[in-house]
Amino acid sequence: MAFQVTEKNFEDTIKSGKTVLIDFWAEWCAPCKMLNPVIKELESEMDSEKVTIAKCDIQNEQALATKYGIMSIPSLLIFKEGEVKEQIVGVVPKQKIVEKMKPYID
Amino acid sequence: MKDLIILGGGPAGLSAGIYAARYKLDTMLLEKEYFSGGQILNTWLVENYPGFKEIKGTKLAKRMEEQAKSFGLEIKQEVVKEVDLKGEEKIFKTADKVFKSKTAIIATGSNPRLLNIPGEKEYYGKGVSYCGTCDAPFYKDQEVAVVGGGNTAVDEALYLTKYASKVYLIHRRDELRADRILQDQAFENSKIELVWDTIPKEIDLSEGDKHILLHNKKTNEDKKLKVDGVFVFIGYNPNNQLFKDQIELNQAGFIRKQKLSSIETNLPGVFAAGDIMEKKLRQIVIAAGDGAQAAFEANEFITKTY
Numbered sequence: 001m002a003f004q005v006t007e008k009n010f011e012d013t014i015k016s017g018k019t020v021l022i023d024f025w026a027e028w029c030a031p032c033k034m035l036n037p038v039i040k041e042l043e044s045e046m047d048s049e050k051v052t053i054a055k056c057d058i059q060n061e062q063a064l065a066t067k068y069g070i071m072s073i074p075s076l077l078i079f080k081e082g083e084v085k086e087q088i089v090g091v092v093p094k095q096k097i098v099e100k101m102k103p104y105i106d
Numbered sequence: 107m108k109d110l111i112i113l114g115g116g117p118a119g120l121s122a123g124i125y126a127a128r129y130k131l132d133t134m135l136l137e138k139e140y141f142s143g144g145q146i147l148n149t150w151l152v153e154n155y156p157g158f159k160e161i162k163g164t165k166l167a168k169r170m171e172e173q174a175k176s177f178g179l180e181i182k183q184e185v186v187k188e189v190d191l192k193g194e195e196k197i198f199k200t201a202d203k204v205f206k207s208k209t210a211i212i213a214t215g216s217n218p219r220l221l222n223i224p225g226e227k228e229y230y231g232k233g234v235s236y237c238g239t240c241d242a243p244f245y246k247d248q249e250v251a252v253v254g255g256g257n258t259a260v261d262e263a264l265y266l267t268k269y270a271s272k273v274y275l276i277h278r279r280d281e282l283r284a285d286r287i288l289q290d291q292a293f294e295n296s297k298i299e300l301v302w303d304t305i306p307k308e309i310d311l312s313e314g315d316k317h318i319l320l321h322n323k324k325t326n327e328d329k330k331l332k333v334d335g336v337f338v339f340i341g342y343n344p345n346n347q348l349f350k351d352q353i354e355l356n357q358a359g360f361i362r363k364q365k366l367s368s369i370e371t372n373l374p375g376v377f378a379a380g381d382i383m384e385k386k387l388r389q390i391v392i393a394a395g396d397g398a399q400a401a402f403e404a405n406e407f408i409t410k411t412y
């Protein structure tokens with residue numbers, strides 16, 4: 001299970017030097033659940049030395065959702081060195097997520 | 107070689123799977139997503155499927171899937187990239203696998219239609235949404251526009267009133283297409299304001315001037331409506347990309363019925379079920395009915411041919 005980011009550990013996570021994918025989700029959102037297995041696969045396939053995959057429950061972390069302008073879920077944000085590099089909205093194939101992440105993986 | 111391959115795991119495909127499994131056909135269902143259910147997964151509450159006064163879309167999907175599996179249906183998560191349905195063998199190719207069968211049921215369904223106006227793509231995920239149940243909580247005490255006039259649009263507008271302070275329901279005609287019971291609920295809801303005879307021209311949700319530009323078809327006037335979000339429910343496009351050059355379609359891209367009472371396609375051994383078929387009404391109960399009939403006809407075809 002991907003680890004859950006909260007306001008407390010968010011900054012440290014995105015500034016860890018790794019490429020970070022954060023999945024903004026909520027319990028009430030069916031498409032978010034459809035994306036879960038994709039996130040799990042990404043987690044097991046990607047090099048954890050270089051990539052962090054995390055989830056952000058927007059019900060508990062409304063401030064983070066607001067800060068990053070999340071208005072639709074699921075939304076995936078790709079961070080590098082603390083900056084948002086890409087945003088992917090909705091349920092998309094795994095390959096598309098990998099393609100978007102690739103340029104930011106060392 | 108399988109007896110039957112079903113393409114798509116919405117209500118039509120799952121219902122076909124239930125029937126086919128009970129006919130003891132060696133059947134495989136291919137679904138591109140990790141969860142079966144198709145569009146009902148995005149439906150908050152289903153209130154018109156017989157046997158359930160109300161049931162969450164996700165729950166109904168789960169139950170259909172469990173029922174099909176209990177009869178032995180094999181469901182696989184596979185993204186099919188290419189099909190060849192013309193020959194005696196029906197062939198389905200993914201990136202790294204090939205599946206073959208004697209018959210096929212096409213149940214690929216449809217996808218929400220886009221407005222195709224400026225701003226829609228740019229603000230997708232930043233104020234433009236196609237899923238009210240997902241995104242309604244983002245609009246607490248805010249004003250939103252819902253575009254459409256069918257069951258989905260009215261249903262989602264009603265759901266949005268749980269959070270939003272105001273919901274403008276924008277419809278291109280002067281009456282709604284939704285079921286009367288839903289219309290009545292919308293008319294009685296003080297948070298919903300109907301905007302008749304109107305089509306959206308542009309969406310601009312940039313900070314400080316968030317609005318949707320509306321065009322009134324009767325008065326020919328354009329006006330800006332201040333909203334924080336725009337929800338689009340204007341019908342569906344058929345998911346026909348895989349087979350559009352093999353199966354006969356109607357002008358709108360749905361699979362053409364060969365006979366009034368049947369669900370055969372123009373290709374022998376290939377049947378279609380659910381939203382992908384040409385029809386006047388697209389509902390879960392109809393998709394389930396189609397699925398049953400498609401499985402019946404596939405079974406009959408195999409008995410006759412093999």
